[in-house]
Amino acid sequence: MSELLEKYPIITNVTVAWGEMDALQHVNNVVYFRYFETARLEYFNRIKLSVNLKSSLIGPVLGHTECRYKLPITYPDTLTIGARIVDLQDDRFTMEYKIVSTKLNQVSTIGKATCVMFDFEKNTKTSLPEEVRKAIITLENIDI
Known part of the structure; x- marks a missing residue:
């Protein structure tokens, strides 16, 4: 299974709960977005x-x-x-997710999300803080 996720610097394990299944006896489609959020x-x-x-008005x-x-x-x-970041811009980044089933030993789901940095005090988008940009570059081992 490690080869399926070798390019992902963050690996998270989630146990499927009985209550996450729908009437068709598989995990409901909206639950995957919670998995991505985790x-x-x-x-x-x-x-x-x-x-x-409370500590930062930018997020x-x-x-x-x-x-x-x-x-x-x-x-x-x-x-x-x-989870990994596949696109890094001045005010946003795009994350990619890959979910692997332990039972099936296969990729079950892939996803993406674009996160935009937002200044909640000014109610507008803003630049990615430099320390966050550096942390992403280090974690992802990106040459810039």
């Missing part, structure tokens, strides 16, 4: 991107998100989720 927050923690609005907001379902997931299973 991996995204793990990434944010690693790069110290504060999402606490990421989702501008776009998408999901491609390749295989249905059913209970019980443990999912391994890889």
Whole structure:
């Protein structure tokens, strides 16, 4: 399974809950966005991107998100989720996710999300803080 996620610096494990399945006995489509969120927050923690609005009035907001379902997931299973940044711009970055089923030992889902940096005090988008940009470059091992 490690070869399926070798280019992802953040790896998160999630246990599928019985209640996440729908009437067709597979994980409901909206649950995958929660799985992506779990991996995204793990990434944010690693790069110290504060999402606490009490201490920082600048943070990421989702501008776009998408999901491609390749295989249905059913209970019980443990999912391994890889997260990485595939595009880094002045005011935004795009993350890519890959979900691998432990039970099936295959990629079940891939997704993307574009996060835009937002100044909540001025109510407008803003530039990515330099320390966050450097943390992403270091984590992703990007040559710039």
